Amino acid sequence: MHDHLSNAKRTKNDEYYTRRSDVDAELTHYTSSFEGKVVYCNCDDEGSAFMGYFVDNFHALGLQGLFCSGIAGGLFEYDGDKATVSKIDGDFRSSDSTAIMQQSNIVVTNPPYSLFRPFFTQLLENEKDFLILGNKNAVSCQVVFPAIKDGVVRLGYTAPDYFQTPSGTLANLTGLSRWFTTLPTPGKTYPTFTATISDGRDYQQFDLYPALNTDRTSEIPCDYDGLLGVPISALDKLDLGKFELVDLIARYAVIDHSYDTPCHQLTEINGKPRYSRMIIRKLNPQKWKEAAYRVKTIESQKSIETREF
Numbered sequence: 001m002h003d004h005l006s007n008a009k010r011t012k013n014d015e016y017y018t019r020r021s022d023v024d025a026e027l028t029h030y031t032s033s034f035e036g037k038v039v040y041c042n043c044d045d046e047g048s049a050f051m052g053y054f055v056d057n058f059h060a061l062g063l064q065g066l067f068c069s070g071i072a073g074g075l076f077e078y079d080g081d082k083a084t085v086s087k088i089d090g091d092f093r094s095s096d097s098t099a100i101m102q103q104s105n106i107v108v109t110n111p112p113y114s115l116f117r118p119f120f121t122q123l124l125e126n127e128k129d130f131l132i133l134g135n136k137n138a139v140s141c142q143v144v145f146p147a148i149k150d151g152v153v154r155l156g157y158t159a160p161d162y163f164q165t166p167s168g169t170l171a172n173l174t175g176l177s178r179w180f181t182t183l184p185t186p187g188k189t190y191p192t193f194t195a196t197i198s199d200g201r202d203y204q205q206f207d208l209y210p211a212l213n214t215d216r217t218s219e220i221p222c223d224y225d226g227l228l229g230v231p232i233s234a235l236d237k238l239d240l241g242k243f244e245l246v247d248l249i250a251r252y253a254v255i256d257h258s259y260d261t262p263c264h265q266l267t268e269i270n271g272k273p274r275y276s277r278m279i280i281r282k283l284n285p286q287k288w289k290e291a292a293y294r295v296k297t298i299e300s301q302k303s304i305e306t307r308e309f
């Protein structure tokens, strides 16, 4: 029963449709990425805002081809002149849909929230370029964070707040959604951090991880070269040309497991865990080597040695 209910809730959360104004607002930043490309919107039944955008802008973008298919099984193909509609297995994991994805250059869609992880994995495994909407918390998932850390995937420019529901009403999901893309995001601007380590705030170190905690993005100190633990939401505001993503910690670390400690969370400070923290460091190779980290131990824990990273 419980499974049935949570399944129903999950699939209900999949039925949030993207508004055309939100597609336009994000896609306008990537016009140079689509020249000569074949686009596949693989979670898009007829009438989706993505399909509308690419049909309307096919020639302006210089597209070579467009495929759209959705779970209902309709496959829409457009070459800028003729449109055809046929039937396929519209599950993005099906062999029909996978074959079209493999022939296409860029996948653009808002996939079902409940299947974001396999959707993202499939695109990475096929080394496909993409621009997709997802829940911002997906940043912390095992497949997504390493791709962002390695610079393969980045967040887009905008964050849609409202989605259309099947009943025609608008759902307010303010703050939840982000665009994830492999496409370049030139001209994206970032705030400058002005807080300093010496201005009186108490930057505490995690008990088991050699980084200082910041609870708010605005508190990221501009004068600290060591490791910092910052909220996941800081990713929107971090210029990854200036900061390195080192790891993501919660119960365990996503990348470097040498700090993982059974029965404790790596975000604990005086025994109290914080939410997940991204571990970042100012990108300044000279200073990395000079950075020394305070070391804490707690009873029955392995001691953490000061390390050079």
Ligand SMILES: C[S@@+](CC[C@H](N)C(=O)[O-])C[C@H]1O[C@@H](n2cnc3c(N)ncnc32)[C@H](O)[C@@H]1O
Pocket: 013, 014, 015, 016, 017, 018, 019, 042, 043, 044, 045, 048, 049, 050, 070, 071, 090, 091, 092, 093, 109, 110, 111, 112, 113, 115
């Ligand atoms: C978040 S909605 C977005 C729909 C559309 N892309 C848009 O942006 O308006 C995700 C859609 O994917 C559909 N879906 C669910 N499972 C799917 C699957 N395995 N393959 C393809 N589409 C799926 C859902 O029914 C839902 O309509």
